[in-house]
Amino acid sequence: MRFTDILEETYAALSTNKARSGLTILGIVIGISSVIVMLAIGQGAQSSIQSSIQSIGSNLIIVMPGAQRGPGTFVSAGRGSARTLTLDDANAIASQFSDVSAVAPEVSGRYQVTSKSLNTNTTVDGTVPSYTSVRNVTIDSGSFISDLNNSGAAKVAVIGPTARDDLFGTGVDPVGQIIRINKIEFKIIGLTKTKGGGGFGSQDDMIFIPLTTAQRYLSGNQYVTTISVAARDAKSTANVQQEITDLLLSRHHISDPTAADFNTLNQADIASAASSIAQIFTILLGSVAGISLVVGGIGIMNMMLTNVTERTKEIGLRKAIGAKGGDISLQFLIEAITLTFLGGLIGVILGWAVSFGITYFGLIQTKVALSSILLAFGVSAGIGIIFGYYPARRAAKLNPIVALRFE
Amino acid sequence: MIEVKNISKIYQTGDIELFALKNVSFKIEDGEFVAIMGPSGSGKSTLMHILGALDTPTSGTYWLDGKDVSTLSEDELAIIRRDKIGFVFQSFNLLPRATVLRNVMLPLVYEGVAREEREQRARESLQAAGLDEAHFGHLSNQLSGGQIQRVAIARALVNNPSLILADEPTGNLDTKTGEIVLGTFQKLNQEKGRTIILITHEHEVAEHAQRIIFIRDGGIVSDQKDHHQLIIQ
Numbered sequence: 001m002r003f004t005d006i007l008e009e010t011y012a013a014l015s016t017n018k019a020r021s022g023l024t025i026l027g028i029v030i031g032i033s034s035v036i037v038m039l040a041i042g043q044g045a046q047s048s049i050q051s052s053i054q055s056i057g058s059n060l061i062i063v064m065p066g067a068q069r070g071p072g073t074f075v076s077a078g079r080g081s082a083r084t085l086t087l088d089d090a091n092a093i094a095s096q097f098s099d100v101s102a103v104a105p106e107v108s109g110r111y112q113v114t115s116k117s118l119n120t121n122t123t124v125d126g127t128v129p130s131y132t133s134v135r136n137v138t139i140d141s142g143s144f145i146s147d148l149n150n151s152g153a154a155k156v157a158v159i160g161p162t163a164r165d166d167l168f169g170t171g172v173d174p175v176g177q178i179i180r181i182n183k184i185e186f187k188i189i190g191l192t193k194t195k196g197g198g199g200f201g202s203q204d205d206m207i208f209i210p211l212t213t214a215q216r217y218l219s220g221n222q223y224v225t226t227i228s229v230a231a232r233d234a235k236s237t238a239n240v241q242q243e244i245t246d247l248l249l250s251r252h253h254i255s256d257p258t259a260a261d262f263n264t265l266n267q268a269d270i271a272s273a274a275s276s277i278a279q280i281f282t283i284l285l286g287s288v289a290g291i292s293l294v295v296g297g298i299g300i301m302n303m304m305l306t307n308v309t310e311r312t313k314e315i316g317l318r319k320a321i322g323a324k325g326g327d328i329s330l331q332f333l334i335e336a337i338t339l340t341f342l343g344g345l346i347g348v349i350l351g352w353a354v355s356f357g358i359t360y361f362g363l364i365q366t367k368v369a370l371s372s373i374l375l376a377f378g379v380s381a382g383i384g385i386i387f388g389y390y391p392a393r394r395a396a397k398l399n400p401i402v403a404l405r406f407e
Numbered sequence: 408m409i410e411v412k413n414i415s416k417i418y419q420t421g422d423i424e425l426f427a428l429k430n431v432s433f434k435i436e437d438g439e440f441v442a443i444m445g446p447s448g449s450g451k452s453t454l455m456h457i458l459g460a461l462d463t464p465t466s467g468t469y470w471l472d473g474k475d476v477s478t479l480s481e482d483e484l485a486i487i488r489r490d491k492i493g494f495v496f497q498s499f500n501l502l503p504r505a506t507v508l509r510n511v512m513l514p515l516v517y518e519g520v521a522r523e524e525r526e527q528r529a530r531e532s533l534q535a536a537g538l539d540e541a542h543f544g545h546l547s548n549q550l551s552g553g554q555i556q557r558v559a560i561a562r563a564l565v566n567n568p569s570l571i572l573a574d575e576p577t578g579n580l581d582t583k584t585g586e587i588v589l590g591t592f593q594k595l596n597q598e599k600g601r602t603i604i605l606i607t608h609e610h611e612v613a614e615h616a617q618r619i620i621f622i623r624d625g626g627i628v629s630d631q632k633d634h635h636q637l638i639i640q
Contacts, residue, residue, distance in 0.1 A: 005516045016504050317500040320461060321514040321562070322489020324482045401461050404500065 028343025031293030036351025042282025044366035060267040063227040083223040104131040120166040126214020142175040142190030158190040162205035297383035304391035316403025329396035336388025344380030414467030427453040440596040442616035450625040493563025497575035501547040536561035553584035
């Protein structure tokens with residue numbers, strides 16, 4: 001039997017009962033498209049988590065004070081409360097390692113901030129010029145804090161767009177305006193560009209001032225609350241993290257690493273933890289959709305079995321005029337595979353369109369990967385073969401004499 | 408040429424053995440028109456299944472064109488049916504939603520014949536079976552009973568078989584249409600030299616053949632070329 005003839009027979013058989021073929025295909029369409037959409041949502045979530053972690057900075061290592069431990073029991077003020085890091089620590093990190101590209105010490109706290117007519121409570125971050133390169137901050141208008149501002153402990157501020165909206169209203173250029181932080185007047189010299197969401201506290205709802213100004217007028221001491229370090233590249237971050245730990249332990253005269261009075265956080269660790277969560281999420285969504293695909297496959301088997309029973313007499317005739325068992329089973333198998341293939345094709349297109357729609361209407365970021373399309377196609381062809389095989393065998397095994405007498 | 412020697416067919420149900428055929432032997436030469444007659448339950452259907460390579464005998468030998476068909480596997484039997492046998496059934500058995508031409512071409516599909524040749528041979532067969540060319544494109548359920556049976560005869564002819572087996576071909580037709588169909592068989596036998604075996608339980612139908620083999624209870628009762636006498640008896 002020629003392949004083109006098999007296809008012709010398949011077309012004739014499937015078009016005989018268009019409604020039934022259509023509904024069976026629909027089962028596969030729903031299965032395949034939901035697999036694609038679910039995987040697209042999962043992968044989209046994964047990449048948007050990645051990019052929001054990336055927006056915090058590149059190859060970032062964050063050093064924070066730890067809880068101070070003394071002998072015996074004591075009342076802990078919690079992690080990050082200890083005053084252990086100093087500007088000298090930051091300078092030591094910056095000067096000693098070749099793999100460190102920039103270091104930005106920070107003194108941050110939340111303060112009530114007022115403009116002429118409005119007020120807000122936001123994070124005020126005392127820092128240095130290298131902060132922009134460590135944390136990927138770009139300036140929209142005006143300029144960032146300079147070394148001159150720092151050495152003179154100038155009362156100048158750079159404002160984030162969200163804080164600007166709260167204090168002056170949307171779209172207003174705040175450069176040159178005066179704000180009061182903790183009742184001290186600051187002159188605004190710059191506005192930062194929007195960085196978007198950011199998983200760990202908005203980077204847009206912030207006000208930056210010189211580090212020395214923050215220490216003198218706001219915190220009133222010489223300690224820093226965070227040291228952000230940028231490594232030269234992604235490969236060197238783990239190494240740099242270890243070097244910083246060793247350096248600070250020796251600077252703080254601590255011999256037992258478990259008793260360290262500071263913590264270091266590697267951005268790569270955060271990223272991999274977040275992406276493994278997103279991956280589990282994707283697998284979960286995908287397997288729920290996979291169940292509907294299996295249900296669609298059972299629909300195919302059901303239809304093919306009904307077909308074999310309905311067409312018993314036809315099968316008997318075909319065998320009587322010379323069709324071998326293999327010809328019959330091949331015909332039924334190709335029918336099942338055609339159904340799943342068509343369902344798969346429409347499902348991929350529909351799934352793609354729905355994923356695009358979800359992104360277009362701004363619900364969630366989605367990303368249709370080639371691998372998930374190939375997976376969907378592979379699975380649908382597999383389902384055709386698996387669920388088509390049993391009905392096909394049943395058709396092939398029919399005895400022509402019995403089949404011809406069947407009413 | 409067909410030769411059947413001592414064939415028996417036994418159906419086993421539990422401990423009971425049922426002899427559908429008992430030691431049947433006969434020869435049919437090429438170009439003969441034979442009727443196999445018998446009441447229902449006589450074993451004529453079983454004999455037809457064996458002659459048509461749909462079934463194999465429990466014992467005995469069946470030679471079709473010098474080839475022993477009685478011990479072949481299912482797929483080998485399918486090839487014999489495809490190449491050497493044409494069936495005409497009482498209930499026609501055409502594909503309902505297919506055109507006349509497609510129905511007649513169907514056996515050639517399994518033979519792997521190319522499309523153009525298939526269509527040409529189907530047209531020739533339909534003309535030989537006496538169907539008007541105007542009906543070739545019609546669906547089979549748009550035709551009358553007599554026309555349908557002629558399509559079935561054309562389908563039986565299309566693979567150029569050694570043997571045409573017709574199982575009660577007029578059973579679902581009125582007497583007048585039945586006469587036309589039987590006339591078609593006679594014409595194919597006399598003008599084209601086709602070997603035809605007609606299975607029937609009606610004397611009037613069997614009369615159209617040159618030779619009548621009469622079976623009862625699984626055995627041959629009479630095998631007569633001069634059948635007009637038999638009917639009178």
